Amino acid sequence: MKKILLVALLVGGHLMAQNNASPCKILSKINALIQQEHVHPKPVDDSLSVFIFDNLINDLDSGRNLFYKSEYDSLSKNYRLQIDNLVQKEDCQFIATFEDIYQKALLRNKLLLEKLNKDSLNFNTADTIRMYKKAFPVYMTEKEFEKIWRKKIRFDVLNEVAASSKNLDSIRINLKSLTNYYKEIAIQNELCKISAQLKKKSTISEKVYGFFCTYFDPHTNYFSVNSKSNFVSSLSKEKLSLGFLVSLNEKNQIIIDDIDPNGPAFKNGKLKKGDQIISIANEQETLKVTCASLEEIGDLIVSDANKIITLTIKRKGEKNFSVTLEKEVLKDEQNSVYSYLVEDKNKIGYIKIPSFYSNFESNDKSGCAEDVGTEIVKLQNDDIDGLVIDLMDNGGGSMEEAIKLAGLFVHHGPISIVVDKSQKQQIIQDPYRGYLYKGPVIILVNGNTASASEFFATILQDYNRAMVIGSSTLGKATMQTILPTDSNEENFVKVTINKFYRITGKSHQSIGVLPDVQVPVLYESIIQKERDYPTAFKNDVLPTSIPFTPYVKNKLIHHLTKNSQKRVTASSYFNNVVSMNKRIDELIKNPKTIIPMQIETVFEEQKLVTTLWESINSFKDESISLNVKNSSFNESLLKVYPSERAFKETQILALKNNHYLNEAIQIINDYFVLK
Incomplete structure (x- = not known):
C-alpha cells in the first residue's frame, strides 16, 4: 500500500x-x-x-x-x-x-x-x-x-x-x-x-x-465505444442476450417477466418467472439493485462488453442464490416484425413493426423492410382483404429501411424531401417500381411513434395510401449518423445531419404526425414529445412542394374518418381511456406542492396512487375477443419450431383485446361498403 x-x-x-x-x-x-x-x-x-x-x-x-x-x-x-x-x-x-x-x-x-x-x-x-x-x-x-x-x-x-x-x-x-x-x-x-x-x-x-x-439538438449525442456498440445492437433483431425479460413491479423491484426457451437463462434451468433480481455482477463490479439507477442496471445487463453476468436472486420461501449466465446471440422477439390474421367481415392482416432495425455492422443487408415483405407474402397466401400496420411505440431506427418499406406500398414517385446543412434539397424517390401490396392499409400510431416510423407514416398518409389512427406522434423529423471524432475511433458522436420534409413541403417536426382519426391512448398526455426538449428544432415549412397523385380520393378518406370518429366517441373503452388520462394528469401534472408529514396524509396519497394503478390494470383487461390466429404459413412453421408457440399464443391473447386493432378493422370494413 x-x-x-x-x-x-x-x-x-x-x-x-x-x-x-x-x-x-x-x-x-x-x-x-x-x-x-x-x-x-x-x-x-x-x-x-x-x-x-x-x-x-x-x-x-x-x-x-x-x-x-x-x-x-x-x-x-x-x-x-x-x-x-x-x-x-x-x-x-x-x-x-x-x-x-x-x-x-x-x-x-x-x-x-x-x-x-x-x-x-x-x-x-x-x-x-x-x-x-x-x-x-x-x-x-x-x-x-x-x-x-x-x-x-x-x-x-x-x-x-x-x-x-x-x-x-x-x-x-x-x-x-x-x-x-x-x-x-x-x-x-x-x-x-x-x-x-x-x-x-x-x-x-x-x-x-x-x-x-x-445543446445542438436532443438527438445529437456522445457515444463511447461501449455505448455506441449498445446503441447499434439495440437496432438489430439479433443480439447478445441472457434470454429473459424483466419488469418493474409496484414496489420498483426488478422481476423476471419472461424467459426465452432458446436462451441461456432457460438452459441454465435455475431461474423462474417472478424471481426478483437483487444484484447484478460482471467480472469487475457488482451492483445492488437498490443502490443503482435503472440506467446503470440496464447498461450492465445489456452491454455487449459484459458477456458473463452473475445474478443474485430472491425467491419467496427460499434462500437467496446466485446464477451465472453467459450471453448468446439470440433473435430479439421483442424487436422483430411479426404478423397475424384476423377474421371479421373481411380477412385482415396485422403486422407489428417494433422498430426499423437493420444489420448496420454486417454485409447482410436484410432488415425490417425485407421482414415486413416476407410477412405480407405469408398473409396474401391467406387472401387478406386489408392490412393493419402497428407502429405504436416504434421509436424509429434505420431511415434506409423506412424508405425501402414505403416502396412496398407506393407504386412509384417522390416520397420525401431531405435538406442538409447547405439547405440543399434532395428529393427521395420510391426505390422500387410497382408495389408488393395494394389493398387498403391502416397505420396505428401513438406518442412514442418516432423518427423513421413517422417518416414512413407521413408518406403513406400523403399519398392517401393508408389512414393513420391513434394519437399524435413524437414529432422528430431529423436524421442522424454515427461518426468517430478521430481515427482512433474511441469517441463517437451521433450527429443530426439532415432534416426531412413531406412531399407537400410540410414537416411534422415538433408537432408530430396528426392522425386522420384521433383515438385516445393511455398516458398520451404525459409522454414526453419532441417539443418538450428545450433544444429541439422548431416546425417550419418548405416554400415548394412536389407534384404527386394520391391513390384514394379525399372524399372517401373524409367519410371513413367521420364514421370512425363516431365509433370512437361512442366507445365506452375509449371514453374510459379519456377518463383515466384525466386522473393520471391530475396525479402527475398537478401534484400537491405541500404535504403534511403524518402517516394519515401519506397513507391517503399512497391510496390514490394504488387505486389508480389497480384501475389501470383492471381496465386493460376489457375483452372484445377478436378472432386472431396465425397465418397458414406461420402455423406450419410452428410445427417445425414448437418452442415458439407459447410466445405466439401470448401475442395472440393480447391482440384479441386490442381496441385499436378493432377500430382499424372496422375502418377497412367501412372501406369496402363505401367503395
Missing part, C-alpha cells in the same frame, strides 16, 4: 495534467465534428455554458440535498458563463473541480446518514414537505443540511410504511416498529447508493460531453 501511494504522489501531477487536457481535446474534436457535419450548428458561446452547467447541476443534485448553496454559488460564479471560454482555451480544470466538490458532498452525506442511523427520528412531529415538479434552486445551507436530510428520511420511511398495508388502523398500531424497520432500510439504501457513486470512476466528463452534444 505504501509503495502504491508513493507512486501515486510522484506521478499525480503529471496524471492530473493529462486528465485535464484529455477532456478538452475530446470536447474540441466533438465540436469540430458537429460544426462540420451538423445540419444547423450553433456557435460555442455563453448559452452553451449555461446549458451545460444547469444540466450538470440538475443531473448531479436533482433532489437538492447534495450541494450547499455556497458551493453552488461558487461554481456558478466561476463556470456558468465560462465553460465555452475554458473549452476553447483547452482548460478543463472545471471538470476536476466539479468532481472534487461532488465527491466531498457524497462523503458529507455518507457521514450524516451514518449518524442518523444511530439517532432516533420523531415521526409524530407536525411538519410538511414541499414537492416540486421541475428543477428548483439550490437552497441547502450548512445549518439546514441535517434538517433537510432528517425530513427526507422521515418522508421516505412514511411512504414505505404507508405502502406496507391497506389497513390504516393496523399501521397506526404498529407504527413504531414499522418506522424503526423501514428507517434502517431507507438509510442503508441511501448509503448503498452513495458508496456505489464513490466507487465508480468519474463520469462527469462524459456527462459534459453529452450535454455539449444535446
Whole structure:
C-alpha cells in the first residue's frame, strides 16, 4: 500500500495534467465534428455554458440535498458563463473541480446518514414537505443540511410504511416498529447508493460531453465505444442476450417477466418467472439493485462488453442464490416484425413493426423492410382483404429501411424531401417500381411513434395510401449518423445531419404526425414529445412542394374518418381511456406542492396512487375477443419450431383485446361498403 501511494504522489501531477487536457481535446474534436457535419450548428458561446452547467447541476443534485448553496454559488460564479471560454482555451480544470466538490458532498452525506442511523427520528412531529415538479434552486445551507436530510428520511420511511398495508388502523398500531424497520432500510439504501457513486470512476466528463452534444439538438449525442456498440445492437433483431425479460413491479423491484426457451437463462434451468433480481455482477463490479439507477442496471445487463453476468436472486420461501449466465446471440422477439390474421367481415392482416432495425455492422443487408415483405407474402397466401400496420411505440431506427418499406406500398414517385446543412434539397424517390401490396392499409400510431416510423407514416398518409389512427406522434423529423471524432475511433458522436420534409413541403417536426382519426391512448398526455426538449428544432415549412397523385380520393378518406370518429366517441373503452388520462394528469401534472408529514396524509396519497394503478390494470383487461390466429404459413412453421408457440399464443391473447386493432378493422370494413 505504501509503495502504491508513493507512486501515486510522484506521478499525480503529471496524471492530473493529462486528465485535464484529455477532456478538452475530446470536447474540441466533438465540436469540430458537429460544426462540420451538423445540419444547423450553433456557435460555442455563453448559452452553451449555461446549458451545460444547469444540466450538470440538475443531473448531479436533482433532489437538492447534495450541494450547499455556497458551493453552488461558487461554481456558478466561476463556470456558468465560462465553460465555452475554458473549452476553447483547452482548460478543463472545471471538470476536476466539479468532481472534487461532488465527491466531498457524497462523503458529507455518507457521514450524516451514518449518524442518523444511530439517532432516533420523531415521526409524530407536525411538519410538511414541499414537492416540486421541475428543477428548483439550490437552497441547502450548512445549518439546514441535517434538517433537510432528517425530513427526507422521515418522508421516505412514511411512504414505505404507508405502502406496507391497506389497513390504516393496523399501521397506526404498529407504527413504531414499522418506522424503526423501514428507517434502517431507507438509510442503508441511501448509503448503498452513495458508496456505489464513490466507487465508480468519474463520469462527469462524459456527462459534459453529452450535454455539449444535446445543446445542438436532443438527438445529437456522445457515444463511447461501449455505448455506441449498445446503441447499434439495440437496432438489430439479433443480439447478445441472457434470454429473459424483466419488469418493474409496484414496489420498483426488478422481476423476471419472461424467459426465452432458446436462451441461456432457460438452459441454465435455475431461474423462474417472478424471481426478483437483487444484484447484478460482471467480472469487475457488482451492483445492488437498490443502490443503482435503472440506467446503470440496464447498461450492465445489456452491454455487449459484459458477456458473463452473475445474478443474485430472491425467491419467496427460499434462500437467496446466485446464477451465472453467459450471453448468446439470440433473435430479439421483442424487436422483430411479426404478423397475424384476423377474421371479421373481411380477412385482415396485422403486422407489428417494433422498430426499423437493420444489420448496420454486417454485409447482410436484410432488415425490417425485407421482414415486413416476407410477412405480407405469408398473409396474401391467406387472401387478406386489408392490412393493419402497428407502429405504436416504434421509436424509429434505420431511415434506409423506412424508405425501402414505403416502396412496398407506393407504386412509384417522390416520397420525401431531405435538406442538409447547405439547405440543399434532395428529393427521395420510391426505390422500387410497382408495389408488393395494394389493398387498403391502416397505420396505428401513438406518442412514442418516432423518427423513421413517422417518416414512413407521413408518406403513406400523403399519398392517401393508408389512414393513420391513434394519437399524435413524437414529432422528430431529423436524421442522424454515427461518426468517430478521430481515427482512433474511441469517441463517437451521433450527429443530426439532415432534416426531412413531406412531399407537400410540410414537416411534422415538433408537432408530430396528426392522425386522420384521433383515438385516445393511455398516458398520451404525459409522454414526453419532441417539443418538450428545450433544444429541439422548431416546425417550419418548405416554400415548394412536389407534384404527386394520391391513390384514394379525399372524399372517401373524409367519410371513413367521420364514421370512425363516431365509433370512437361512442366507445365506452375509449371514453374510459379519456377518463383515466384525466386522473393520471391530475396525479402527475398537478401534484400537491405541500404535504403534511403524518402517516394519515401519506397513507391517503399512497391510496390514490394504488387505486389508480389497480384501475389501470383492471381496465386493460376489457375483452372484445377478436378472432386472431396465425397465418397458414406461420402455423406450419410452428410445427417445425414448437418452442415458439407459447410466445405466439401470448401475442395472440393480447391482440384479441386490442381496441385499436378493432377500430382499424372496422375502418377497412367501412372501406369496402363505401367503395
